[in-house]
Amino acid sequence: MIIFLCLALMLSLSTAEEITVAAASNLQFALEEVKNNFTQETQWGVKTVYGSTGKLAAQIKSGAPFDIFVAASTAEPESLYTNGLTNGAPRIFTYGLLVLWTLQDADLSEGMAVLKNPRFKKIALPDPKLAPYGKAAVTALQKEGLYEVLKTKLIFGDNITQTAQYIVSGNADIGFNAKSIVLSGPMQGKGHWVEVDSTLYTPIRQGVVQLKYGAEQHPEASKRFLEYLFSKNAGEIFKKYGYRL
Known part of the structure; x- marks a missing residue:
């Protein structure tokens, strides 16, 4: 029985979904902590791709298979939303x-x-x-x-x-x-x-969106990750790195 349960657990972990998050470079340290906590709590894996907000937005418009876009502004996510590439309007999760x-x-x-x-x-x-x-x-x-x-x-x-x-x-x-x-x-x-x-300077409003790819390919995992960015645990991490909520 114990062996069966262990095998079942290993199988569930090996088949757990992994989402890909495109994120602005300023988030590279804070978001690594956030995603690790998310994975521990949900068993969903998160792969992060970092770059400038502008270049990541261009990649998304060219069809890059990202589930979530975590930007250093709201302008680029808003543009993606206007062009029908997101599942909903951008939400501000922190201020840089x-x-x-x-x-x-x-x-x-x-x-x-x-x-x-x-x-x-x-x-x-x-x-x-x-x-x-x-x-x-x-x-x-x-x-x-x-x-x-x-x-x-x-x-x-x-x-x-x-x-x-x-x-x-x-x-x-x-x-x-x-x-x-x-x-x-x-x-x-x-x-x-x-x-x-x-x-x-104009406040650096950092926005996040669930992309169409994520909504279609990994709907539950990508939505849960987006919501996790607004959780108390994630908020404490962002504050530790100097962000304002």
């Missing part, structure tokens, strides 16, 4: 925060004004055409009257991850990134960072 970050021994207490210091010759940020955090950084620079002054120093990463690599490797002297990245385990304690005044 922008930081200024350097590995140099620098005092960042004056905020973005520090960027005028000639020691900072290369300033990294995500590509504003692809990444909402990059768009937020450009908006903040413009509102502070710094964009035209500094634009020749700007270098662009495809996404949050590549931008972080520029900063950590020293290819950039300083840069803009997501608060969730500087609070992640691998990055904690590296360099100095300060939050960018959130009144200087």
Whole structure:
């Protein structure tokens, strides 16, 4: 009897559905914790694919087999919804925060004004055409009257991850990134960072949608994962990584 139950359990685990979640790069550490908890609670597996929100949206429009799209904005999910590629309108599950970050021994207490210091010759940020955090950084620079002054120093990463690599490797002297990245385990304690005044950029509303593919191929598992993002457990993880709910 015990052997039979063990075999039945092994069979159920081996045949459990696995969904694929396309997610913005700023979520790479927080979402890994969320998905692991989800799998422990439900036995459904979750494969994550990270990239810039813009590039992931383009892949979805080209037919990529993703079940859920977890974006760094609501604009791209809304566009997918308008084009009939989602099962419902996007929902905001969290708000992201922008930081200024350097590995140099620098005092960042004056905020973005520090960027005028000639020691900072290369300033990294995500590509504003692809990444909402990059768009937020450009908006903040413009509102502070710094964009035209500094634009020749700007270098662009495809996404949050590549931008972080520029900063950590020293290819950039300083840069803009997501608060969730500087609070992640691998990055904690590296360099100095300060939050960018959130009144200087449009709130980074991070939206999620169940895609048509997920609704058709893995309806229950993908819907449960979407709902799990709004659970108390997931919320605590997001807050730990600096997101606002």
